[in-house]
Amino acid sequence: MTRTASLLIFALLLTPAMAPARSFTHYSSSERGGYWTRSEQMTVESGEDETESVVAVDDSAAPLVTFKGWGTCFNELGWDALQVLPEEQRNDLLKRIFAPDGDLKYTHGRISLGANDYARSWYSASEVAGDFELRHFDMTRDLATIVPYIHAAQKYNPGLWFWCSPWSPPAWMKINHDYPVLSSVYNTMDRRINYLLHQGQDPAAEPDRAKFPDLVASQDFMIQDPRYLKAYAEYFCRYIEEFGRYGIPIKRVMYQNEAYSYTPYPGCPWTPSGAALFNAEYLAPALKSKHPGVELYLGTINTNRFDEVDGILSDPHVRGKDLFAGIGFQWEGSQIIREVRNKYPWLKVVQTESECGDGKFDWRGAHHTFSLINTYLGLGCEEYTFWNVILCDDGASAWGWKQNALIRVNSKEKTFELTPEYYAVKHYAHFVTAGTKLLYAAGSFDRTPLAVFLTPGGKDVVVAGNRDRQREATVSVKFGKDRLDMVLPPYSLHTFAED
Numbered sequence: 203m204t205r206t207a208s209l210l211i212f213a214l215l216l217t218p219a220m221a222p223a224r225s226f227t228h229y230s231s232s233e234r235g236g237y238w239t240r241s242e243q244m245t246v247e248s249g250e251d252e253t254e255s256v257v258a259v260d261d262s263a264a265p266l267v268t269f270k271g272w273g274t275c276f277n278e279l280g281w282d283a284l285q286v287l288p289e290e291q292r293n294d295l296l297k298r299i300f301a302p303d304g305d306l307k308y309t310h311g312r313i314s315l316g317a318n319d320y321a322r323s324w325y326s327a328s329e330v331a332g333d334f335e336l337r338h339f340d341m342t343r344d345l346a347t348i349v350p351y352i353h354a355a356q357k358y359n360p361g362l363w364f365w366c367s368p369w370s371p372p373a374w375m376k377i378n379h380d381y382p383v384l385s386s387v388y389n390t391m392d393r394r395i396n397y398l399l400h401q402g403q404d405p406a407a408e409p410d411r412a413k414f415p416d417l418v419a420s421q422d423f424m425i426q427d428p429r430y431l432k433a434y435a436e437y438f439c440r441y442i443e444e445f446g447r448y449g450i451p452i453k454r455v456m457y458q459n460e461a462y463s464y465t466p467y468p469g470c471p472w473t474p475s476g477a478a479l480f481n482a483e484y485l486a487p488a489l490k491s492k493h494p495g496v497e498l499y500l501g502t503i504n505t506n507r508f509d510e511v512d513g514i515l516s517d518p519h520v521r522g523k524d525l526f527a528g529i530g531f532q533w534e535g536s537q538i539i540r541e542v543r544n545k546y547p548w549l550k551v552v553q554t555e556s557e558c559g560d561g562k563f564d565w566r567g568a569h570h571t572f573s574l575i576n577t578y579l580g581l582g583c584e585e586y587t588f589w590n591v592i593l594c595d596d597g598a599s600a601w602g603w604k605q606n607a608l609i610r611v612n613s614k615e616k617t618f619e620l621t622p623e624y625y626a627v628k629h630y631a632h633f634v635t636a637g638t639k640l641l642y643a644a645g646s647f648d649r650t651p652l653a654v655f656l657t658p659g660g661k662d663v664v665v666a667g668n669r670d671r672q673r674e675a676t677v678s679v680k681f682g683k684d685r686l687d688m689v690l691p692p693y694s695l696h697t698f699a700e701d
Contacts, residue, residue, distance in 0.1 A: 223244040223245050223246065223247075223684070224244070224245040224662075224681070224684050224686075224700060225242065225243075225244055225245075225700070225701040226242075226243045226244070226245070226662075226664075226686060226698040226699060226700050226701065227240060227241075227242060227243070227698070227699050227701055228240070228241045228242065228243045228696065228697070228698050229629065229632075229696065229697045229698075229699070230691075230694060230695070230696050231622075231625040231626075231629065231694065231695045231696075232691055232692075232693060232694035232695070233565045233622070233693055234691075234693075235691060235694065237620070237622075237625045238625055238628065243686065243688075243698060245681070245684035245685055245686050246684070246685050246687065247683055247684070247685070248680055248682075248683050248684065248685045249685075253676040253677055253678040253687060253688075254650075254675060254676050254677060255650070255677050255678070256677075256678045256679075256680060256685075257642055257644075257652065257654065257677070257678070257679050257680065258679075258680040259641050259642050259654045259662070259679055259680065259681055260641070260682075261641065261656050261660075261662065261681065263641060265639035265640055265641055265656070266579070266580065266582060266640045266641070266642070266643060267579060267582045267583065267584050267639075267640050268584065268637065268638070268639050268640075269579065269584055269585075269634055269635075269636065269637070269638045269639070269640060269655075270309075270584045270585050270636055271308070271309030271310055271585055271635075271636050272306060272307065272308050272309060272310075272585075272586055272587075272588070272627075272630075272631045273308050273309060273310035273311050273312060273585065273586070273587040273588070274299070274308055274311060274312065274587065274588045274589070274590075274591040275311070275312040275313075275314070275318070275320075275555070275587065275588070275589055275590070275591075276311050276312070276313055276348050276351050276352055276355075277314060277318055277320040277321060277348070277590070278317075278320065278321045278322045278343075278347045278348070279320045279321070279322065279590070279593060279594070279599070279600075280320065280351065280590055280591060280592050280593065280607075281347045281348070281350070281351040282322070282347075282594065283592045283593050283594045283607075283609075283611045283613075284296075284351070284354070284592060284611075286594060286611050286613050286616055287611060287616060287617075287618060288616065291617075291618060292354070295592065295609060295618065296354055296355055296357065296358050297358050299355070299358075299591060299608075300355045300356075300358040300359040300362065301358040301359060302359060304358070305624075305628050305631070305632055306608075306627060306628060306631045306632070307631055307632070307635055308355075308359070308362075308631075309359070309361070309362065309363070309636060310362060310363050310364060310365065310585070310587070311352060311355065311362055311363075311364045311365075312364070312365055312366070312367070312554070312555075312587050313348065313352075313364050313365070313366040313445070313450075313452070314366070314367065314368065314369055314459070315327070315366055315367065315368035315369075315437070315438065315441050316368055316369065316370065316372070316468070317343075317369060317370070317381070317468050318369045318459065318467075318468060319369065319465070319467040319468065319599055319600075319601055320590060320593075320599055320600075320605075321343075321468075321600065322347075322600060323600055324373075324381045324389075324468060325343045326370070326371070326372040326373070326381075327339050327340055327341050327344070327372075327437070327440070327441065328340075328372040328374075328375075328433075328437060329372060329373075329374075330374075331374035332374065333433075334429050334430075334432070334433040335433075336433065336436055336437060336440055339437075339440050339444075341441075341444050344445075345448075349445075349448050349450065352364070352450050353448075353449075356449070356450075363451050363453045364445070364450055364451060364452050364453065364454075365452065365453060365454035365455065365456065365499075366438075366441065366442070366445075366452055366454075366455055366456075367455070367456040367457065367458060367459045367501070367502060367554075368438075368457075368458065368459065368470075369459045369460075369467070369468035369469060369470075370382075370468035370469055370470045371424055371434055371437070371470055372437070375424060375425055375430050375433070375434055376423045376424060376425065376470060377398060377421070377422075377423050377424075377425055378391065378395050378398055378423060380392075381467075381468045381469075382465060382466050382467060382468065382469060383399060383423065383463075383464045383465050383466075383469045383470070383471060384396050384399065384464055384465065384466055385466065386466035386601075386602070387602070388466055388467070388600070388601040388602045389466050389467070389601070391466075398421070398423070399419055399420070399464055399471065400417055400419070400420050401420050401421060402420050402421075403417065403420050413505075413506055413507050414462065414504075414505055414506055414507070414533075414534040415462050415463075415464060415505065418462065418471075418473075418505075418507065418510065419462075419464065419471035419472075419473065421471075421473065422471065422472050422473050422476035422477075423470045423471045423472070424470055424472060424476065424480065426476055426479070431479070431480055431483075431484045432484055432488075434480070434484070434485075435480070435484040435485045435487075435488040435489075436488060438455055438485060438488065438489070439488050439489065439492045439493060442455070442492075442493050442496060443492070443493075452493075452496060453495070453496060453497060454496065454497045454498075454499055454527075455485070455489065455496055455497070455498055455499070456498075456499050456500070456501040456502055456530055456554070457472075457477065457480060457481055457485055457498075457500070457501075458470055458472055458477070458501075458502070459502050459555075460502055460504040460532070460533070461477065461504075461505075462504050462505035462507070462510070462534075463504060465601075466601055466602075467599070467600075467601040474510055474511075474513030474514045474517060475513070475517060477514050478513075478514045478517030478518075478519045478520045479517075479519055481498065481500070481514075481519075481520065481525065481526075482517075482519035482520050482523065482525055483519060485498065486498050486525055497527040497528070498525065498526055498527060499526055499527055499528045499529060499530050499550075499552070500514060500515070500526045500528075500529045500530070500549075501529055501530025501531070501532075501552075501554055502530045502531070502532050502535070502554040502555060503529060503530065503531045503532070503535035503538075504531075504532050504533040504534055504535050505534055505535060505538075506534040506535065506537040506538050507538075508538045508541050508542070511529075511538065511542060512542075512545065515545075515546060526549060527549070527550060528549050528550030528551060528552060529542060529546075529549050529550070529551055529552075530551075530552050530553070530554035531551065531552070531553060531554060531578070531583070532553065532554045532555040532556075532557075533555070533557060536553075536574075536577060536578060536581065539551055539578075539581040539582070539583075540581060543581075543582060550584060551581070551582050551583050551584070552583050552584060552585040552586075552587075553578040553583040553585065553586045553587060554587050555587060555588075555589050556571055556574060556575075556586070556587070556588045556589050557570065557571070557574060557589075558589045558590065558605035558606060559571075559597075559605055559606030559623070560604060560605070560606065561596045561597040561598065561603075561604025561605055561606060562606070563597070563606050563607070563610050563621045563622070563623070564622060565622045565693065567606045567621075567622065567623050568621070568622035568623045568625065568626040568695070569626070569667065569669055569693070569695070571623050571626045571627065572626040572629065572630075572651060572667050572695055573645075573646050573647045573651050573667070573669070575626075575627075575630050575653075576643055576644075576645060576646050576651040576652070576653050576665075576667075577646045577647070579640050579643055579653065580640070580643030580644065580646065580653070588608065588627065589605070589607075590605055590606070590607040590608075591607060591608050591609060592607050592608065592609040592610075592611060592618075593605065593606075593607035593609075593610065593611065594610075594611045594612075594613045595610075595611070595612065595613055597610075606621065606623055607621065607623070608620070608621055608623050608624040608627060609621065609624060625695065626695055629665055629695050629696065629697045630653075630665055630697075632697070633655070633657065633663045633697060633699050634655050634657075634663065634665075635657070635658075636658075637657075637658040638655050638656065638657050638658065638663070639655060639656045640653060640654075640655055641654045641655065641656055642654040645667075647669075648669070649668065649669050649670050649675060650666060650667065650668055650669070650675045650677055650690065651666065651667045651669070652664070652665070652666045652667075652677060652679075653665045653666075654679060661699065661700040661701075662681060662700045663697065663698070663699050663700065664679055664686060664688070664696075664697070664698040665696070665697050665698075666688055666690060666695075666696045666698070667690070667694065667695045667696065668690035668691065668692060668693065668694050669693070670692055670693065671692055671693045672692055673692055674689060674690060674691050674692055675689075675690040676688065676689050676690070677690065686698060
């Protein structure tokens with residue numbers, strides 16, 4: 203060996219090894235640039251930063267949350283939209299949504315006990331007034347629509363699990379003897395009994411416009427007679443039992459969808475004391491006796507009135523009992539998650555319904571959903587449930603409003619399109635699967651929502667958006683000595699997945 207070669211080897215031994223750059227696959231979606239376009243991106247060595255914002259991430263740090271899964275609600279109008287399509291297209295969509303190797307990888311479903319606002323019309327499984335023994339319990343509507351819809355999804359993911367909540371009790375169990383809360387041209391409720399919602403309240407009282415609702419209900423619409431409360435708890439149990447007979451495992455129950463929405467479609471207001479009484483003295487004991495493996499969560503909470511939620515959790519019927527395993531939040535409920543978690547840190551938190559949009563199926567709706575996901579996961583929610591995954595045409599309900607969906611069916615042409623919102627969801631769901639740790643989340647509805655994840659396989663995933671319609675954004679994420687520099691075009695969504 204020559205003296206020159208010896209010196210070269212000695213110098214290499216003294217020089218620190220240069221770590222290879224990390225490789226990321228970049229997926230981008232935008233109104234102008236197309237959906238889910240793919241390119242390659244490499245990290246650079248950390249140095250002088252020239253980007254607008256820099257985030258430093260430590261893969262060994264405690265996560266904000268360890269994520270458990272994505273899901274959707276099964277309802278009649280979704281099933282109807284699927285039936286418009288040829289079988290081959292139906293199967294393609296179900297695989298994309300539910301298969302573990304599909305686009306969205308959904309792991310769970312939400313089921314309404316009776317009709318929700320995207321049912322064809324009102325129904326419940328108990329329509330015989332005074333039937334406290336539920337002798338005439340009847341799931342005919344569910345067997346015709348919801349059960350086959352779920353079975354079609356289970357074909358692509360046999361491990362799907364389910365949770366349930368009612369939109370309204372059977373009408374005969376309510377003080378207004380009808381399924382809605384308020385009358386409208388879209389229902390037949392007698393408008394003269396609209397006064398029940400705020401009965402006894404001072405008509406001159408100034409509503410609190412900063413809160414939702416600005417005036418809360420003055421009384422429970424569920425009849426607070428022990429016979430009715432006991433029968434209603436049994437109603438939950440019968441549903442769980444019957445769905446189980448058809449291979450549909452219900453693992454969680456919430457007592458009411460949106461007790462703070464006063465609706466012309468199926469709904470039911472509750473007071474804190476009424477909700478506490480029913481959950482603690484009727485529903486929880488019934489579940490423990492007949493379905494001990496089913497969890498009880500408090501939800502779905504759609505109000506930013508902390509005092510209402512705290513009123514349930516601190517009620518003497520509830521306080522000090524190991525009653526709720528967690529709480530489900532949606533809509534305005536997101537605004538009080540931190541406050542609830544601070545006072546009740548032992549309760550798990552989940553997101554229960556993504557906001558539904560306005561039937562325009564546009565990029566504005568996509569960015570809204572994208573930012574919502576960032577918000578809820580950043581607040582510690584370990585699950586996220588979407589609302590309508592598929593609808594026909596303009597997304598119209600039977601009660602006079604329109605909503606968005608991830609998939610839009612053209613009922614005349616018998617074709618479908620994947621909406622911008624579909625890609626907003628895919629930017630998260632395709633790589634963020636069960637066991638993935640959220641290391642950082644910020645921005646939400648600011649200009650650049652950003653989230654950083656660590657997958658169970660030890661790979662980093664960065665999800666970022668630019669809400670500005672005119673200007674590009676430049677953002678960097680530091681992983682130790684590596685820096686991922688991202689240029690985000692105007693009004694765009696992105697995922698950077700480590701190879």
